[in-house]
Amino acid sequence: MKIRVFTAIVVCKIVRCLAKLFGRGSSLPGKYALKICPDILSNLKLPELSIAVTGSNGKTSTVEMIAHVLKSNGLKVAYNKEGSNQIEGVVTFLVGDCTMGGKVKSDVILLEADERYSRYIFKYFHPKYFVINNLYRDQMTRNGHPEFIKSVIGQAVYDDMTLILNADDPLVSSFGKDREGTIYFGADKLPTDKAEHEGIYNDGKYCPVCKKPMEYEYYHYNHIGKFKCTECGFERHDTDHTLTSTKEENGKASIVIDGKYDIPVFFTGIYHCYNILAAFTAAVTAGIDPNKAAESLGGYILKSGRISDFTLGKLDGRLLLSKHENSVSYDRSIDVVVSDNRRKSVMFIVDAISRKYYTSDSSWLWDINFEKLKGANIDKIILAGQYCDDLAVRFELAGADESKIEIFEQVPDAAEYCAHNLDSFLYVITCFSDKEKILSIVTRRELA
Amino acid sequence: MNVNILFLYPDFMSLYGDNGNVRIMQKRLEDQGFEVAVIKRTITDNDISFEGIDFVYMGSGFESNRNLAAKHLAQFKDGLAKAIDDCVPMLFTGNSYDILGKGITTADGSFTDGLGIFNYTFKEQLEKRYTGDVILADKETGDRYVGFVNRAGVPDKEDDLAYDVLKVIGNIPLKKDSVKKNNLLGISLIGPVLLKNPKIADSFVKIICERRGTEFKEIEYPHSLKSHVKTLKALLDTDI
Ligand SMILES: [Zn+2]
Numbered sequence: 181m182k183i184r185v186f187t188a189i190v191v192c193k194i195v196r197c198l199a200k201l202f203g204r205g206s207s208l209p210g211k212y213a214l215k216i217c218p219d220i221l222s223n224l225k226l227p228e229l230s231i232a233v234t235g236s237n238g239k240t241s242t243v244e245m246i247a248h249v250l251k252s253n254g255l256k257v258a259y260n261k262e263g264s265n266q267i268e269g270v271v272t273f274l275v276g277d278c279t280m281g282g283k284v285k286s287d288v289i290l291l292e293a294d295e296r297y298s299r300y301i302f303k304y305f306h307p308k309y310f311v312i313n314n315l316y317r318d319q320m321t322r323n324g325h326p327e328f329i330k331s332v333i334g335q336a337v338y339d340d341m342t343l344i345l346n347a348d349d350p351l352v353s354s355f356g357k358d359r360e361g362t363i364y365f366g367a368d369k370l371p372t373d374k375a376e377h378e379g380i381y382n383d384g385k386y387c388p389v390c391k392k393p394m395e396y397e398y399y400h401y402n403h404i405g406k407f408k409c410t411e412c413g414f415e416r417h418d419t420d421h422t423l424t425s426t427k428e429e430n431g432k433a434s435i436v437i438d439g440k441y442d443i444p445v446f447f448t449g450i451y452h453c454y455n456i457l458a459a460f461t462a463a464v465t466a467g468i469d470p471n472k473a474a475e476s477l478g479g480y481i482l483k484s485g486r487i488s489d490f491t492l493g494k495l496d497g498r499l500l501l502s503k504h505e506n507s508v509s510y511d512r513s514i515d516v517v518v519s520d521n522r523r524k525s526v527m528f529i530v531d532a533i534s535r536k537y538y539t540s541d542s543s544w545l546w547d548i549n550f551e552k553l554k555g556a557n558i559d560k561i562i563l564a565g566q567y568c569d570d571l572a573v574r575f576e577l578a579g580a581d582e583s584k585i586e587i588f589e590q591v592p593d594a595a596e597y598c599a600h601n602l603d604s605f606l607y608v609i610t611c612f613s614d615k616e617k618i619l620s621i622v623t624r625r626e627l628a
Numbered sequence: 629m630n631v632n633i634l635f636l637y638p639d640f641m642s643l644y645g646d647n648g649n650v651r652i653m654q655k656r657l658e659d660q661g662f663e664v665a666v667i668k669r670t671i672t673d674n675d676i677s678f679e680g681i682d683f684v685y686m687g688s689g690f691e692s693n694r695n696l697a698a699k700h701l702a703q704f705k706d707g708l709a710k711a712i713d714d715c716v717p718m719l720f721t722g723n724s725y726d727i728l729g730k731g732i733t734t735a736d737g738s739f740t741d742g743l744g745i746f747n748y749t750f751k752e753q754l755e756k757r758y759t760g761d762v763i764l765a766d767k768e769t770g771d772r773y774v775g776f777v778n779r780a781g782v783p784d785k786e787d788d789l790a791y792d793v794l795k796v797i798g799n800i801p802l803k804k805d806s807v808k809k810n811n812l813l814g815i816s817l818i819g820p821v822l823l824k825n826p827k828i829a830d831s832f833v834k835i836i837c838e839r840r841g842t843e844f845k846e847i848e849y850p851h852s853l854k855s856h857v858k859t860l861k862a863l864l865d866t867d868i
Contacts, residue, residue, distance in 0.1 A: 317643075324757035324778060325643050327690040331735075331754055380647065385639050386671075391696055393672060538797060538866055540761050540859045541776035543819025546645025569851040569858065573823050576851075577651045587851075 188217035189282060192275040207264050210271030220271055221304030224282050228308070229255075230289040231462055234298055234333060235313030235352070236326070237509065238455040239265070242313060243292040245459035245480055250288055252476035253468050259290035266297045288466070295329045296322075298336035309465060310337065311344040313458050315351045316383060316402065317547060319505045321539045326351055326383065344461055346454065347417045348404045354388045356417060365461040366416065367423040372450065373398040373405070379511060379549050389414045401450050401515075402508050421461040423453055441474035447487075451512060488615075490622035493599035497606035499618065504533050504611040507547035513609045514549060518556045524605040526558060527598065527618075529591055531565030535613035542570040550578040559604040563587045564594035565614065591617040629840060631662045634678065636686035637697050640671045641724055644778065646687025648820030649719060652852075653683055656833045659847050662840075671696060676704040678711035682836050688722025688818050691732075691752060691780050695740040698727035705743050712745065717811040717835045719828075721821050723779045725807060725814025726750040729788075735780065746788045746807050746814075752781030760798015762817070763863050764791040764805055773825045774859045775817030777802070791815075797866050811835050824859050826852040 192213035199206055213220050233243050243259055250257045258277040260269055270291065278284045291307060295315075312333065315326045323329050330351050337343065337355065346352045347366035356362035377384070377399055384403030387394050392411035399405035408415035424439045426448040434444045435453055437460055445456065456477055463473040488499040500513040517526055533539050545567075553561070561584055563571040568587045575585055588594035595618060598606055608618050635650050654664045669676045671693075678684070689697065701708065712718065726732050731742040735754040742749070757778060764773040773791070777800050783789065789804035796802075807814040813828065815821060822829040826849055837844040 320644065320778060321759055321776065322757075324759065324780070325690055327692060328754075328757060328780070380645070381642050382639065386693075391671075391692065538761070539776065540774070540862055541819070542823075543645040543648070543776065546648040546820055566858070567855075569855040570823065572851040573652070573820075573849075573855070574648075577648070577655060 182223065184217045185220060185223040185282060186280070188213040188220045189275055189278065189280060191216060192272065196272065196276055207266065207268035207272050209275065210268035213271050213275055214268060219304055221274070221301070224274060224278055224284055224305070226284050226289060226305060227287055229287065229466055230291070230305075230307040231309045231311065231466060232291040232293040232298065232307035233311040233313065233458070233462070234293040234295050236295070236316050236318035236329075237314055237506070238451060238458075239292045239313070241452075242311070242455045242458050243290055245456065245477060246462050247290055248480050249459060249463040249468060249473050249476045250290070250466070252479075253472055255288050256286040257288045257290055258284060258286035260292055265292045265294040267301050270301050293336075296332055299332055302336040302338065306338050306341050308342060309344055309462060310341045311458055311462050312352045312355060313346055313454060314349050314404070316508050317506065317544070318503070318508070319534070320544070321505060321534075321541050322537070327388075330354075330388075342465070344458070344465060346404075346458070347419050348400060348406070350384055350394065350403065350407050350414075351388050353417055354414065357389065357414065363461060363465050364417045364419045365421045365457050366419040367400055367453065367457070368425070369398055369406070370400060370423075370426060372426075373400055375399075377403070378552075380507070380547050387412060387414055402511065421457065421464065423457050426453060437474065438470070441470055443474050443478045449512065488619065489625045490619070491625060492595060492606065492622045495598060495602055495606050497608060497622065499608045499610070499615060501615060502609055502611055504530060504613060505541075505544045507544055510548040510609065514552050517607050517609075518552055520605075521557065522605050523557050523559050524607060525560040525562065525598065525602050526553065526607045526609060527562040527564060527594060528571055529564045529594075529608065529610035529614045529618060530567035530571060531591060531614045531617055533567070533613070542567050545570060545574045550575060550580070554579060558584060560602060561585050562594050562598060564591050565589070565617075592621060595621045629662055629842065631657055631664055631682040631836060631840065632680055633664060633666045634681045634684045635666050635668045636676070636684065636701070637670050637689065638668045640693050641687050641689035641697055643688045643690065644722065644819040646721060646819060649687065649721065649822050650685050652820065652822040652829055653685070653832065656829055656847070656849075657836065660833060660837060660842070660845055671700050676701070676707065678704075678707040678716065681711065681716060682839065683832060684711065684716060684718035686720050686724040688724055688778070691723065691734060694723055694727060695732065695734060697724075698732070698740050698742060701727065702741065702743060708743065709745065712810055712812050715810040715835075715839070717832045718813070719821070719832065720812070720814040722816065722818040723781070725816070726781065728807060728814055729783065732781065745809065748783035748785055748788055750781040750783050754780070756799065758782065758800045758802075760796050760800045761863055762796050762800060762805075763794040763860065764815070764817070765794040766791050771827060772860060773815070773817065773828065774856065774863055775821055775824055776819065777805075777816045778818050779816060795863060795868070797863060797868055823852055824855050826856055
C-alpha cells in the first residue's frame with residue numbers, strides 16, 4: 181500500500197473523529213484526504229456490489245429505500261446520507277467505513293450520486309449498477325438544462341457498469357441505446373394517465389436522439405410516458421420491472437409491481453411510485469429475492485415529510501412541499517389541489533429561491549402550470565414572499581381572477597390575513613428553503 | 629387594429645419559461661387596444677414569413693436545438709434581414725442571439741453557421757455552465773437591466789456588443805453583452821426578461837404603436853416595476 185494512501189486514510193479518519201466530537205458532520209475529512217491523495221478512491225478495496233443512484237428528483241428517497249431493503253435482507257450497507265454526494269462527501273463516507281488497510285468493510289456501497297459530480301467520482305471507481313431515475317428541469321441556475329445534465333452524466337457512464345433506467349423518460353432511456361444488458365423499469369398504463377400532454381412546456385415533444393417529433397400513446401405526467409419517435413424509431417423500451425397498478429381505497433393505498441408484488445404505501449403519488457419501483461428494480465437486480473424486496477419496501481415508512489398538516493387560527497391546512505426551480509414538482513402539488521373538490525384557498529410562498537446559493541431567477545415560475553387552478557373551486561390565492569411581484573405577474577397572465585388574489589411581501593402578514601379572512605381549507609405550496617417561514621407560525625398536526 | 633407577434637420555435641427554444649415574454653407583450657399590446665395574434669413557427673414548419681409581423685421573439689434552447697434552429701432559420705434569412713432593416717422590433721433572449729452572428733463552435737468542435745447579421749462567433753464548452761445573476765448597463769442611456777444568464781459559450785469579440793456587464797453573481801466570463809440593430813435586441817438574459825425589465829417592454833410597445841400610427845398610452849405595471857427595483861437592489865447589495 182502506498183504511504184500516500186495510508187496517510188490520507190489516517191488523516192481522513194482523524195478529522196472525521198474530531199468533526200464528530202464537535203458535532204459537525206461535514207465532507208471536510210474527505211477534502212483533506214483528497215489533498216493528500218487525489219486518487220484515493222481508486223486505492224480503496226471495494227466490495228463486489230455497489231449501486232449508484234442519480235436523477236433530478238427522488239435520489240435521497242430511492243437510496244434510503246434501497247438501503248432499507250438491502251439491510252433488512254442481512255447485508256451491511258455503506259451509503260452517503262443527504263448532502264454529501266460530491267466527491268469529498270463520497271470519500272468521507274467510504275474512508276469512514278474502511279480499515280486502515282483501505283478495505284471497505286460493508287457488503288454493499290450505495291451512493292447517492294450528484295448529476296453533475298458523478299463524472300468526477302466515477303473516474304476513480306465504477307459502481308456495478310448505475311440507476312438513473314429521471315431527468316427534467318430542476319435547479320437550472322446550477323444545472324444548466326436537462327440535455328447538459330445528460331451529457332455530463334454521460335461522461336460518468338462506463339462500459340463495465342450495468343445501467344438501470346427509467347424506460348418512461350425519453351432522455352434517461354436514451355442512455356440505453358445500443359447498450360447490451362441494460363435494465364429498464366417503467367409503469368404500465370395507469371388510470372391517472374392523460375392522452376394529451378399537460379403543462380406549459382413539453383420536453384418529450386422532440387426525440388432526444390434525432391430531434392424529430394415524437395408521439396405519445398399516453399403521459400403519466402409531464403413528458404414521462406409511452407413515447408415513440410416518428411423518424412428514427414427510438415421508443416419506450418420494454419421493461420424488466422413494471423408498475424402494473426396503483427390502488428387507493430378506504431384510506432389504504434398500495435401499488436403492484438410485475439402484476440404480483442403487492443406493496444402497501446403511504447400514498448400513491450406517481451413520483452413516489454417511481455422511486456419505489458427504482459428501488460425495487462435495483463434491489464432485485466442486485467440479487468435480492470423479489471418477494472423479500474417487496475415485503476421490506478412495504479414495511480418502509482417514508483421519512484421525508486413532503487406533507488405537513490396544520491391549523492392556523494380556525495383554519496385547517498396542509499403544506500405541500502415542492503421544490504423551487506423545479507416546475508415538475510410544483511405541477512404535482514397543483515394536481516393535489518385540483519383533485520380536491522372542496523372549496524379551498526392556496527398560498528404560494530417564494531421568499532428565498534434557494535437555501536444553498538443566492539439567485540433572483542424566477543423564470544421557472546413560467547414553466548409551472550398555474551393555469552390548471554382555474555375552475556378548481558378556489559376561494560383565494562395568496563402570493564407571499566420576496567418574489568410576490570413576480571408571482572403576481574405570472575398569475576395575472578395565467579388568467580386568474582384578480583379579485584381572488586391577495587399579495588403579501590411578508591409571510592407572517594399572509595398568514596395573518598388567512599387566519600382572519602378565510603373560512604376554507606388552506607393549501608400552502610412552497611419549498612424546503614421557505615417552509616419554516618410558515619411552519620413556525622402555524623400549529624402542526626401529526627398525520628393520522 | 630390587429631398586430632402580429634411571430635413567436636419563433638416556441639416548443640423547440642423555450643427552456644426557461646421564455647413564453648413569458650410573449651405573454652407579457654401580448655398583454656401590453658392588448659392594453660394599448662390592439663387585437664393580438666401570436667403566430668407560432670417551429671422547426672417542423674417550412675414557411676416562416678416576416679411580412680406583416682409587428683414583433684418577433686425567440687427564446688433559449690438546448691445548444692443542439694439552437695444549432696438546428698440556426699440551420700432552419702437560415703432558409704428564411706432574407707426575410708429576417710429585411711425585417712431588421714425595416715425596423716421591426718425583435719427580441720432574442722438567452723442563447724438564441726448567438727445565431728445572429730457568424731456562427732457557433734459547439735463543445736464537440738463542430739461549427740454551425742450563423743445568420744451573419746453580426747460579426748461575433750460563439751465558442752462553447754461542456755466543462756461548466758456559465759450561470760449567474762447579472763446587471764447589464766446601457767452606457768448611452770444609463771439604463772440597467774437585471775436577470776439571469778445560463779449559457780455554454782462566450783463570443784470571440786465584443787465590438788458588436790452593446791451593454792456593459794456591470795456585475796455578475798456567479799460564473800460568467802463576459803465583460804459585454806447584448807446586440808442591437810435598429811429595433812432588434814439580442815440579450816443573454818434568460819426567461820421572462822420583460823417582467824424584470826419593464827423598460828424594455830415599454831420601448832417595444834412604443835415602437836409598435838409608432839409603426840402602426842397609434843398613440844402610445846402610458847400604462848403602469850406596478851408589479852413588474854417593483855420586481856425590477858427589488859431585483860436590482862438585491863443584486864447591488866449582494867456580495868460577490
Ligand atoms: Zn428519433
